[in-house]
Amino acid sequence: MIIGVTGGIASGKSTVAHAFAARGVPFVDADDVAREVVEPGEPALAEIAAHFGPRVLRDDGQLDRRALRAIVFAEPDQRRWLESVTHPRIRERIQHHLARLQADGAPYVLLVSPLLFESGQWRLTDRTLVVDVPEAMQIRRTAARDDIDTAQAQAIVAAQMSRDERLARADDVIDNSGPHDAMLEQVARLDQQYRQGES
Ligand code: ADP
Numbered sequence: 001m002i003i004g005v006t007g008g009i010a011s012g013k014s015t016v017a018h019a020f021a022a023r024g025v026p027f028v029d030a031d032d033v034a035r036e037v038v039e040p041g042e043p044a045l046a047e048i049a050a051h052f053g054p055r056v057l058r059d060d061g062q063l064d065r066r067a068l069r070a071i072v073f074a075e076p077d078q079r080r081w082l083e084s085v086t087h088p089r090i091r092e093r094i095q096h097h098l099a100r101l102q103a104d105g106a107p108y109v110l111l112v113s114p115l116l117f118e119s120g121q122w123r124l125t126d127r128t129l130v131v132d133v134p135e136a137m138q139i140r141r142t143a144a145r146d147d148i149d150t151a152q153a154q155a156i157v158a159a160q161m162s163r164d165e166r167l168a169r170a171d172d173v174i175d176n177s178g179p180h181d182a183m184l185e186q187v188a189r190l191d192q193q194y195r196q197g198e199s
Contacts, residue, residue, distance in 0.1 A: 001108040002098055003172075003194060004125030006116035008160050009153075010141035011131040012176035012183065017112045019187040025194075026106050028097040030090065030113035030121060037089040038063045044089050048082065087119065094124060108194050117169055118161060129190065130170035133177045135163060 005027070007013045017027045038045045040061045048068070049057055056068045072079035094111060101109045110129075116122045133141070135157055142153040167173060174186045 001127070001194060001197065002125045003108060003110050004116045004122050004128045005110050005112045005131065006114060006122075006128065006166065007131035007133075007176075008135075008138050008163065008166070009114070009156050010138050010145055011133050012141075012174075013112050013114065013131050015180075016129075016131050016174055016176065016183065016187060017110055019184055020110055020191065023187070023191050024106075025108060025110060025191065026101045026104075027110035027112050028094055028101070030094060030111065030115070030119075033093050033097065034086065034090050037086060037093055042089075044085050047085050051081065051085075052078075091121070091124065094121065098124070114160075117166065122169075127171040127194075128169065129172045129174065130166050131174050131176050132163065132167060132170075133175075137177055 005013055005017060014029075017029070021027060036042075038048065045063055048063065052068065052071060056064050056071070058064045068082070072082050098109050098111060111121065111125055113119065113121050116125075116128065122128055138157055139150060139153040142148070142156060143150050146153070172190060174183060174190070176183050
């Protein structure tokens, strides 16, 4: 069984994933995979460099993410092109990592992705788990963790899928607005449910 874990910025996806991992349930982080597929030597990076030219490469041959972000932010067609190159490879690599963890004997596995619903990655999963906190708390935790001001954190939250929509699409929800221990209790309960293969 594959559980898709998502939530808005600073909702606690990573914290929850580590709580499952401490109970012997491994996870694949979609953000890590997105970085993996554009590492030097990867075909996607070669295609991107051929398409956009050396302005998207740093001196050490790594992708210049900031330069690429600036280009695709201004040009939606280019963003679509970039996604047509990266998304299939990200999906393929996620499936590869998940399959390996399952073959290694994991009771079940997690796919942690901030864009689980938006990217269609939820289709790779059997159930979805949303980590939920009120927006005001999300903004506070984002500002504190990433050392940005409240207005910047607010803008990031406003640009994401709404809390209501995310909750409407969730099979399961962890309320992470309380203390750490309260989150751990919910993880323990869901872990028991998932191990029994309950849906
Ligand atoms: P995400 O992966 O969803 O962006 P994180 O797991 O990084 O979110 O959590 C965001 C921030 O909030 C981190 O600094 C984390 O330590 C903190 N945090 C997570 N859960 C709690 C909690 N229950 N109480 C207080 N702080 C929390």
